[in-house]
Amino acid sequence: MSTPGDRGVVWLGSPSFPDAAREALKDTQLRANLARATSTIRDKRLAVASELDDWEELRTSAAAIKRRTARHLDHYLVQLEESVTAAGGTVHWASDAAEANRIVTDLVRATGEREVVKIKSMATQEIGLNEHLADAGITAYETDLAELIVQLGDDRPSHILVPAIHKNRTEIRDLFAAEMGHWGEPAPDGLGDEPAELAEAARRHLRQKFLTAKVAVSGANFAVADSGTVVVVESEGNGRMCLTLPQTLITVMGIEKVVPTWSDLEVFLQLLPRSSTGERMNPYTSTWTGTTDGDGPSAFHLVLLDNGRTDTLADTVGRQALACIRCSACLNVCPVFERTGGHAYGSVYPGPIGAVLTPQLVGVENAASLPFASTLCGACYDACPVKIDIPEVLAHLRAEVVEAERADRRAPTPEALAMKAAATVLDSPALLGAAQKAASLGGRALARRGRIGRLPGPLRGWSDTRDTPVPPAESFRTWWRKNRSQNEGER
Amino acid sequence: MSSRDAVLGRIRAALADVPPDETPDDVPVPRAYLRSHTAPGEDLVTLFVERVTDYRATVHRTDKAGLTGAIAAALASRGVDHLALPSGFPVELLPPGPWTWHREPLDVSDVDALHGTLTLAAAGIAVTGTVVLDTGPGQGRRSLTLIPDYHLCVVYAEQIAADVPDALARLDPTRPLTFVSGPSATSDIELNRVEGVHGPRTLDVIVVDPTHPEKP
Numbered sequence: 183m184s185t186p187g188d189r190g191v192v193w194l195g196s197p198s199f200p201d202a203a204r205e206a207l208k209d210t211q212l213r214a215n216l217a218r219a220t221s222t223i224r225d226k227r228l229a230v231a232s233e234l235d236d237w238e239e240l241r242t243s244a245a246a247i248k249r250r251t252a253r254h255l256d257h258y259l260v261q262l263e264e265s266v267t268a269a270g271g272t273v274h275w276a277s278d279a280a281e282a283n284r285i286v287t288d289l290v291r292a293t294g295e296r297e298v299v300k301i302k303s304m305a306t307q308e309i310g311l312n313e314h315l316a317d318a319g320i321t322a323y324e325t326d327l328a329e330l331i332v333q334l335g336d337d338r339p340s341h342i343l344v345p346a347i348h349k350n351r352t353e354i355r356d357l358f359a360a361e362m363g364h365w366g367e368p369a370p371d372g373l374g375d376e377p378a379e380l381a382e383a384a385r386r387h388l389r390q391k392f393l394t395a396k397v398a399v400s401g402a403n404f405a406v407a408d409s410g411t412v413v414v415v416e417s418e419g420n421g422r423m424c425l426t427l428p429q430t431l432i433t434v435m436g437i438e439k440v441v442p443t444w445s446d447l448e449v450f451l452q453l454l455p456r457s458s459t460g461e462r463m464n465p466y467t468s469t470w471t472g473t474t475d476g477d478g479p480s481a482f483h484l485v486l487l488d489n490g491r492t493d494t495l496a497d498t499v500g501r502q503a504l505a506c507i508r509c510s511a512c513l514n515v516c517p518v519f520e521r522t523g524g525h526a527y528g529s530v531y532p533g534p535i536g537a538v539l540t541p542q543l544v545g546v547e548n549a550a551s552l553p554f555a556s557t558l559c560g561a562c563y564d565a566c567p568v569k570i571d572i573p574e575v576l577a578h579l580r581a582e583v584v585e586a587e588r589a590d591r592r593a594p595t596p597e598a599l600a601m602k603a604a605a606t607v608l609d610s611p612a613l614l615g616a617a618q619k620a621a622s623l624g625g626r627a628l629a630r631r632g633r634i635g636r637l638p639g640p641l642r643g644w645s646d647t648r649d650t651p652v653p654p655a656e657s658f659r660t661w662w663r664k665n666r667s668q669n670e671g672e673r
Numbered sequence: 674m675s676s677r678d679a680v681l682g683r684i685r686a687a688l689a690d691v692p693p694d695e696t697p698d699d700v701p702v703p704r705a706y707l708r709s710h711t712a713p714g715e716d717l718v719t720l721f722v723e724r725v726t727d728y729r730a731t732v733h734r735t736d737k738a739g740l741t742g743a744i745a746a747a748l749a750s751r752g753v754d755h756l757a758l759p760s761g762f763p764v765e766l767l768p769p770g771p772w773t774w775h776r777e778p779l780d781v782s783d784v785d786a787l788h789g790t791l792t793l794a795a796a797g798i799a800v801t802g803t804v805v806l807d808t809g810p811g812q813g814r815r816s817l818t819l820i821p822d823y824h825l826c827v828v829y830a831e832q833i834a835a836d837v838p839d840a841l842a843r844l845d846p847t848r849p850l851t852f853v854s855g856p857s858a859t860s861d862i863e864l865n866r867v868e869g870v871h872g873p874r875t876l877d878v879i880v881v882d883p884t885h886p887e888k889p
Contacts, residue, residue, distance in 0.1 A: 219864040239706040250700035253691050256684045269847070275677040327870065328861035344861050351862055377862040381870045388871065393781050393820075409846040419819065419857040419872025426815045427781065437680065442697065444846045448838035449706070451852075459860050462724065463801035466872060467852035468815075474849050477814045488680045496687035 186545035189490050190279040190310045193338065196528030199551040203522040212523050215350045220514045226460025227511060227565070233462070234452070244449050245569040248505035251442060252495065258407040258440045259486060265410025269472020271482040276434075278489045279309035285485055286311060286399065286432055287318045293430050295320075295396045299388075301414060301421045302326035303401025304342060304508055305434045305487055307530045308543075311399065322399065323365070323391050325420035327384050334361040340524030340532060343458050343510040348523050351375040362387050381418075388420065398424035398479070402435035403507065404450060405484070408443045411471045412484065415454060417464050425468050431479040436487050438495075438504040450507060453567035458509035490543035499578040503538045505568045510535075512562035512572060518555060527552060534562035538575040546582050553579035618657040625653040709835035710800045717799040717833050718882045724802025728855025729868050730876040736885050741768045744791065744825065747877045748772060753788035753823050759813025762793060766827075777813070784816060789823030789873075795850070797833035797880075798840045802855070804828055804878060805840060807848040815851055824873040826853075830882040 196202065206212060231237050251258055263273040276282035286306075290298055298315065300306065300322050312322040312333075324333040331346035332339050335357050339345030346354070355375040362369040367387045373379060400421070404413040412433055414421050425431060441447065455464040473482050495501045513519045513533030524532030529540040529549065537556055541549040553576050556562075562572040587595060594602070607613045628634045629652040637645040674682075711720060722732045735743040745768035748756070758767075758774040767774065775787055793811035794804045804826050806812045818824050834840035844850060857872030868874065 215863070223860075223864045234707075234710055236706040236710075239703075243702060243704055243706055246700070246702040250697055250702055253688060253695070253700055254697040255688070256681050257697060259681070259684070275675070275680050277676045277679055281676060325871075326861070327859045331861070344864060346861060347864065354862060377859075377865055377867040378869065380862055381859055381867050385869075385871055392871065393785060406846065411846040417857070418859045418861075418870035420870070422815065422819050422851065423871055426819060437684075445838070445841060448841050451841075452837050459866070461728075461854070461866075463798070463803050463852065463854040465728070465854050465856070465858045467850075469846060469850040469852075471847050471849075474808070477808055477816075477849055486680070488683065492680065492683035492687050495684060496689075498690055501687075 186490060186493070186543075186548060188279065189544050190308045191490070191531065191540055191543050192529045192549055199526055199528070199555040202526035202528060203518075203555070206522045206526045209523075211350070212348055213521060215348055216520055216523050218350075219344070219347050220520050223460055223514045227457060227514065230456040230460055230462055234456070240449055240453055241567055241569045244453055244507075244567060245505060247441060247446050247449060248568055249502075251440060252438070252501055252504055255437065255440070255495065258442055259437055261407040262405055262410065262440050263486075265408065266405075266412075266472060266482075266484050267410075269410045271410070271472040271484055274483060274485045276485055276487050276489070282309050282434060282485055282487050282489065283311055283314040286434065287315060287320065289430070289432050289483055290315065290320050290397055291318070293397050297321050297323065297391075297395065298397045298399050298432075299323050299325050299391055299395040299424050299428065300329070301398070301400040301416065301424045302329045302345075303399070303434060304530065305401045305436050306399060307339060309434070309487070309489065311434070323388070325388055325392070325424060326416075327381065327418060327420075330384060330388070331357060334358070334365065338525055339530065341510060341513055342508050342531065342533070342535070343513075348525070351377060351380065354380055358383050358387075366391060392420075392423040392427055395424070395428045397430045397432070398428040400424060400431065400433045402433050402439055402484075403454065404447060405435055405440050406442075406444050406447065407440050409471060411444060411469050413447065413467065413469045415451075415464050415467050417459065417466065419466060422466055422468055425470065426478050429479055430481045430483070432483045432485065434485045434487055436489070437491050454507055454509055457511040457565070457567040493545075494539070494542040497542065497578075500538065500542050500575050502570050503535065503542060503575055505570055506535050506539065507568055509567055511565040511567065515561040515565045516556075517559065517561070518557060522555075527555065534572045534576075535570070538570075538572055538579060541579050541583075546579060547586055550583045550586070553583055615657070615659065618653070618659070621653040622655055622657070625650075626655070707836075708838050711835045717835055718830050718880055718885070721797055721799040721802065721828075721833050722880060724799065725804075725855070725878050726802075728802055728858075730802075730855050730878055732878045732880060734880045734882055734885050736883055737881055740827070740879065740881055741766055743879045744768050744827070745770055747825050747879065748789075748791075751789070751823055751875065751877070755787045755789075757784060757787050757790040757813065757817045757821060759790070759792055759811055759817055761810025761812075762791065763811065779817075781816070781820070784820045787821045789821045789825060790817050791825045792818055792827070794826050794828045794832060796840050796843050797828045798835075798837060798852075799833050800836040803840070804853050805844060806851045806853065807844060809848070815849055818851070818853075819872055822873055823875045823877075824853075825877045825879070827879045827881060830880060830884075833880075
């Protein structure tokens with residue numbers, strides 16, 4: 183098995199989150215695009231989620247189904263393998279990104295084809311499949327509109343559901359006009375920037391590809407252990423095209439996507455569309471079980487991908503992140519994501535879920551700034567349809583980062599020294615009283631209009647981005663001692 | 674060691690905290706959610722019509738006697754002439770008129786040349802405004818309802834399930850299923866929903882409801 187750093191997921195050479203975020207915040211166009219898109223989707227999600235009186239019960243059931251699955255993952259994967267095989271499919275197991283890429287490349291080569299059409303899939307993005315296929319002389323055409331925008335722009339995805347959320351309609355129009363011709367059918371002359379017109383241009387651009395493709399690659403939203411049924415949830419019909427027209431279908435799914443039974447889907451098919459696109463139901467959901475004579479692909483391959491998921495599973499606090507159904511509701515409600523966008527996270531999984539998933543998939547030492555890319559406000563937990571306690575996992579991973587840093591260094595960090603000093607002071611009532619008195623005097627000397635701006639010396643790093651309130655003239659403990667002794671007699 | 678054994682081995686090692694005698698059924702899954710989000714006694718057909726319409730599909734409601742006329746009216750209003758007709762579609766329902774019906778075998782380019790497809794459905798879902806196709810009689814292969822730009826779908830009132838749980842219980846997962854909620858759409862540009870991408874850009878649904886008299 184490769185080292186965690188080789189698992190794809192994070193983009194090599196990406197700056198750490200604070201540096202990337204600082205750059206992103208300067209991009210006013212990006213911030214305007216994100217604010218507009220996330221506020222639209224937040225309102226829609228809230229409207230359709232509040233239509234269901236039992237939203238909380240659905241979330242509770244979804245979390246419990248995922249918990250049951252995780253605790254018996256080996257059992258359900260073996261069962262899935264049996265049912266898919268019995269239905270005419272072939273199951274492959276991949277330890278890591280490199281192995282999954284090798285399996286898919288060999289399967290495509292065996293067909294003799296040099297082109298594949300692709301349905302949007304986080305798993306194949308995570309393993310860098312397109313790049314790997316390109317090295318093998320195979321061209322992968324992304325067919326989801328947002329993925330197409332990212333591919334044409336030689337860009338990186340910045341959102342789980344809408345990878346091109348950072349681009350507005352005018353930027354997309356310009357990109358289509360400039361780039362579509364290099365990949366196939368060019369954009370029509372005089373293309374406008376109305377979304378309907380842009381969607382029409384994508385339809386024309388991809389039409390012949392769909393009708394002639396022999397091999398398709400997809401991900402999976404769910405795979406049902408007891409029936410062997412695989413599920414793809416989509417909107418545009420590009421998924422249906424890829425799942426139906428080619429002769430060979432290769433599906434790459436993370437091992438955590440398995441669900442026990444067909445009827446468990448009744449929970450997820452209610453939660454997912456409402457949480458992701460804010461719809462009661464997405465336009466198209468396709469399910470298939472192995473192969474069917476006379477309809478759809480005659481060969482179906484299912485690649486089960488580990489790539490760090492078993493490491494995540496081993497962490498009893500962090501494993502809940504494997505319940506994620508990739509709806510992206512947590513991104514849309516996150517005040518940090520709304521301002522920095524997805525690229526700053528440097529990972530195919532951005533936003534709150536990315537901040538807990540990425541460090542676990544690649545090892546905290548390879549994504550040490552991500553657990554801190556959050557205010558711990560908890561909006562993500564409230565929005566999560568499978569009740570992943572993201573703030574809990576963030577705090578847990580922060581502790582791991584601090585532990586790892588301590589183990590790494592001989593000299594303690596300034597933070598560790600400060601915490602140690604605080605522990606000494608908080609342990610002793612006398613020391614605390616003295617410190618509070620000193621803080622009150624010192625604070626008032628530094629304050630301007632009730633706030634303390636830039637602090638001196640090593641504290642500057644902290645005060646660069648925040649003001650400190652002036653300590654009160656009298657601490658609560660002093661006040662309590664005074665007032666309590668005065669009032670004692672009146673009781 | 675095979676990758677299969679390696680992955681399964683790592684899973685078992687990762688789950689060291691799970692007691693060896695615990696079975697999947699020992700992990701409680703509460704199911705306190707509702708089987709349906711319809712009000713008691715609510716008319717499923719009315720709700721289905723409302724919800725399908727909400728996603729920019731056009732719905733016609735008729736009784737059995739009015740079905741052929743409703744098919745003719747829908748096709749005429751859309752100006753579609755060449756239509757795929759899946760095997761098993763009841764021919765007695767076809768309206769006389771200018772329409773040419775294309776039957777299997779059809780290859781991809783044949784289907785691509787057609788204006789639309791007329792099908793039955795396997796089920797409907799009232800709360801979500803969904804029709805479900807299972808490639809059964811009168812529905813055809815999945816590509817027949819995908820490649821042409823127009824889909825006219827006939828759903829019988831008794832096929833309409835109240836909500837998702839009831840619908841899934843009626844369906845056979847071993848068949849290829851397609852859940853269709855409105856025409857193809859995308860939210861990929863500024864997260865605004867736009868109808869009409871790769872699937873049929875126009876979806877018409879006819880609901881056959883015995884309690885609904887034919888419209889004059």
